[in-house]
Amino acid sequence: MKQVKGYIQRKSMLYKTRVEYGDYTMNHVLGCAHGCLYPCYAYLMKKRFGQIHSYEEWLQPYLVSNTLELSDKEIPRLKSNIRSVQLCFTTDPFMYEYDEIRDMSLAAIRKLNDAGIVCSVLTKGILPHVLASYSKDNTYGITLVSLDENYRRRVEPGAAPYKDRIEALRYLHEQGCKSWVSIEPYPTPNLIQQDLHEILKAISFVDKIIFGRTNYNKTVTAYSKHDDFYNEQAFKVIQFCKENGIAYHIKNKTMTKSLKQIIEENHEK
Ligand code: SF4
Structure with a gap:
């Protein structure tokens, strides 16, 4: 103690x-x-x-x-x-x-x-x-x-x-x-290489997940693909939550594209 x-x-x-x-x-x-x-x-x-x-x-x-x-x-x-x-x-x-x-x-x-x-x-x-x-x-x-x-x-x-x-x-x-669970501030790959899906699986029992980027850290903004990265990760959270009946909230400014745009891009890949 x-x-x-x-x-x-x-x-x-x-x-x-x-x-x-x-x-x-x-x-x-x-x-x-x-x-x-x-x-x-x-x-x-x-x-x-x-x-x-x-x-x-x-x-x-x-x-x-x-x-x-x-x-x-x-x-x-x-x-x-x-x-x-x-x-x-x-x-x-x-x-x-x-x-x-x-x-x-x-x-x-x-x-x-x-x-x-x-x-x-x-x-x-x-x-x-x-x-x-x-x-x-x-x-x-x-x-x-x-x-x-x-x-x-x-x-x-x-x-x-x-x-x-x-x-x-x-x-x-x-x-x-x-x-x-609050997954915020979620780190960019230059801070740690990890699989968001593993985190989501570990907390799949919860009622709600809140996901957000970091806004304060220069190391993050130094990662040139941070917008794409957060769009992709937020999409993963939304998909996971929908599949598992979990409520979710993506914090303001975490996604720079609409969900519709991201879904269309994912279909094109
Ligand atoms: S150091 Fe700040 S961010 Fe970390 S748990 Fe305490 S109040 Fe929260």
């Missing part, structure tokens, strides 16, 4: 996001020990606005100690406006091996569910089995961009091993929970 670096207090907890799929969110931790090197958008923003000064500092999480008190105050006021709460946007609610963060996340989800608010969870850690006893309207997701542990150690050094993430998600799915 790992210890948080310390504790901070915040003035508010629940807020509305402007992201593509999201309503309200909460971020009850500052920093993230997963240390993703895609790079992490949350880290870049915190650094830009002076809340974090270095990558090393980002890796040492601070828990917001008044999370539950703030939730108690804000939930009654906001609950009629909230469709769902996403955990989390700028940190990870089930940071790998941080039991104190896990326990705080579980307590917050419990409070939200008790007020009739649905939660959408996304992690690169391990989803606790106990979530199976929480609201069945919640959705539980993991990020999975590869199955190769060497790549995981390179780009998500502090996150949970891929296999363990998948098994925890599979358990919740088997218990009747809604499951999803």
Whole structure:
């Protein structure tokens, strides 16, 4: 078990996001020990606005100690406006091996569910089995961009091993929970040579797959065929999901051609 670096207090907890799929969110931790090197958008923003000064500092999480008190105050006021709460946007609610963060996340989800608010969870850690006893309207997701542990150690050094993430998600799915996987940011072949189909097969039990390219990494844009590559990979995701009855969403700007164009081109090959 790992210890948080310390504790901070915040003035508010629940807020509305402007992201593509999201309503309200909460971020009850500052920093993230997963240390993703895609790079992490949350880290870049915190650094830009002076809340974090270095990558090393980002890796040492601070828990917001008044999370539950703030939730108690804000939930009654906001609950009629909230469709769902996403955990989390700028940190990870089930940071790998941080039991104190896990326990705080579980307590917050419990409070939200008790007020009739649905939660959408996304992690690169391990989803606790106990979530199976929480609201069945919640959705539980993991990020999975590869199955190769060497790549995981390179780009998500502090996150949970891929296999363990998948098994925890599979358990919740088997218990009747809604499951999803975010395949984003999917790496281009100059970063790792891999077969997307193998990843899709490993998660074929899930209810939904979200697929997206990376927009931040110069190494990716240096790969001259990245548009064609992402069109092809998104097509594979769509085909796989249709064949297996899985819902899907391709993130904005991942495909530069319409599905119709890609299907026509594939027929011509
Ligand atoms: S898990 Fe999310 S918040 Fe944490 S470092 Fe990775 S991208 Fe950033």
